[in-house]
Amino acid sequence: MSGWAAMAPAPVFALSTQADRGATKLQAFDLADVDLAEGPFLHAQRMTEAYLLKLEPDRMLHNFRVNAGLKAKAAVYGGWESEPTWEDINCHGHTLGHYLSACALAYRSTNNKRFKQRIEYIASELAACQQASGNGLVCAFPKGPALVEAHLRGEKITGVPWYTLHKIFAGLRDAASMAHSDTSRAVLLRLADWTVESTRPLSDAQFESMLNTEHGGMNEVFADLYSLTGNADYRRMAERFSHKAILEPLAKGRDHLDGLHANTQVPKIVGFQRVYEITGEPKYNDAAEFFWRTVARTRSFATGGHGDNEHFFPMADFAKHVFSAKASETCCQHNMLKLTRALFVHDPQAEYADYYERTLYNGILASQDPDSGMVSYFQGARPGYMKLYHTPERSFWCCTGTGMENHVKYRDSIYFHADSALYVNLFIPSTVRWKQQKAVLTQTTTFPESSGTTLKLELEQPAEFTLKLRHPRWSKAAVVLVNGKEAARSSHPCSYVDVSRTWRSGDEIELQLTMEIATDSAPAAPEIVAFTYGPLVLAAALGRDGLASGSDIIVNEREIGKYNDSPFTPPRLRGDPGTIARSIRRGDSANEFLLVSTEQKTVRLMPYHRIAHERYVTYWQIEPPAV
DSSP states (O other), rough: HHHHHHTOOTTOOOOOOTSSSOOOSSSEEEEEEEEEOHHHHHHHHHHHHHHHHHHHHHHHHHHHHHTTTTTSSSSOOGGGGGGGGGGGOTTTTEEEEEHHHHHHHHHHHOOHHHHHHHHHHHHHHHHHHHHHHTTSOOOOTTTTTTHHHHHHHTTOSSSSHHHHHHHHHHHHHHHHHHOHHHHHHHHHHHHHHHHHHHHTTTTTTHHHHHSOOOOTHHHHHHHHHHHHHHOOHHHHHHHHHHOOHHHHHHHTTTTOOTTSHHHHHHHHHHHHHHHHHHHHHHHHHHHHHHHHIIIIIBBBBTOOBBBTTTTOOOEEEEEEEHTTTBBHHHHHHHHHHHHHHHHHHHHHHHHHHHHHHHHIIIIIGBBOOOTTTTTTTTTTOOOTOOOOOOOTTTTTOOHHHHHHHHHTTTTGSEEEEHHHHHOOOOSSSSSEGGGGGTTTEEEEETSSSSSEEEEEESSSSSSEEEEEEEETTTOOOOOOEEEEEEEEEEEOOSSEEEEEEEEEEEEEEEEEEOOOOEEEEETTEEEEEEEEETTEEEEOOOOOTTOOOOTTTTGGGGGGGTOOOOOOOOOBBOOHHHHHHHOEOSSSSOOOOEETTTTTTTEEEEEGGGSSSSHHHHEEEEEEEOO
8 A cells, every 4th residue: 555545634744654663653644534523623613714715726826837838827826926016025826825725724624525626626727737837846936937946056045935835735635635636736746756857956055055045944854754665865855955044053952943934944854853753863852852942942032933923032131122023923933833733642751741832722723813823933922013914916925825735633732642642732623533443532621611521432342541631730730530520639730641441431530630820931031020810821902992994904914013003001010910910800801810010900810812993901011019
């Protein structure tokens, strides 16, 4: 059986075959084996599904057909896809790649055949482009293949051709692996073979020089291709596309990230971990693990995001960057979660799951406008600023593309399994079908409105296995009840509570946790504080004073920081941060709290992911106590 056939049901980012040498300890569940129940995540998924079905494939395909010498069937979309303002970045066509990935995720999650139809239509059109042009390259750049050819010759270019092509590679991969699209597979392999041949003349030094330009996760997709086909050329490409200037210092435990463009690096690191899986070479895993520890532990904001104006900065300068309107690029959070998930299945530590949860709520879920389904680029912490969302047809930012994917794959990291263990990582209302144990687990919860969750098992026959329930860092204790009786207790946050027994159909498990108000600050700036409740960052909801209706829907992401920049004075806080945190009281609604400012005004706090269409504060510059 071929790798493609063997792995057809696999969820994205979990492709593996016998060709892989860095074996995982855990397996992810197929997206088709997990259902979401009503709650904010299912709502976000539905909003994105609706947006995907409103977009017109022929408009995304316009430039691909023109470059292949074919007549376009519809007018091209605006923004990054065609408008002169963004011509220099040469990201034309990246949206189509993200769209393919999103449709594959949506199809695998919902079995809605409309997404499969979209995939097959786009793949057939790309196949027609390949046929017309006489080679495997498909691209939408204004100058067509000339941009890529100049890049291969080592000439100075503007733009990021391999970054853009990576999105098309990844979309076709996801369409083939999750939607069983044979046409997508054929187009992908022809594109991959074109890449192999077009880069073959490059020396190692020339190839490495080419990688100084942003190139996305090209090493990851070629590692996937090798895993799925066993073609040694693809393994060689995965290693050639692994940027040695980034790999080698990280593998030696050296943090050289200051000043680097953040989202140029994160996809490379995701690729390093994937290359480790196909080669077994420790340096790739060492680099990925060190990068994750560095970014997640020391370079992240309370929300799980990082960076200012898309770049890493020295954490000694935290105070100079934290209040930027252009911090926490959503693409970076998207890719950090991919990396976290990839590392977790090799080393299932609760710390990975804790970071995943924090970033999922405060970064990914928080990035979507719950009313329109549009998403944000940056999620900065400038006091009194607001979230800014893309337009449906003229703002095809990188974060628009990852945003299409983010909200249709929530089910991919709730549960994991080994031969005789089921991991419950996230507290999201859902059902998982564990086929190996002939078990169905249903999770019922209103988390984070309540602090625990309840699980119920349905089994064809009694089965012996271990439930591993995450005891998150934010809960001092965890108690597990089975059928109303205490079965386990943990006083070790950031761990798993194991419950091993012979389970029977109808068994009910309750996980009891505690959520408290706490503070989060960076060592270099202890006076700058965010307030948290469990995994949630709390934001001050400051209303719409001075804001026009619709002023949070924007076209030009380069102007973030200038939109809605009218004078605004946010409330102030004075005193000891811990004392202020203890003074916070509950409001009238779930997860809403009240805080009294220095001006003796009552400030309403709520989870950051629920903030939309109004000004907010997440980080506070705490003034010293009055003498």
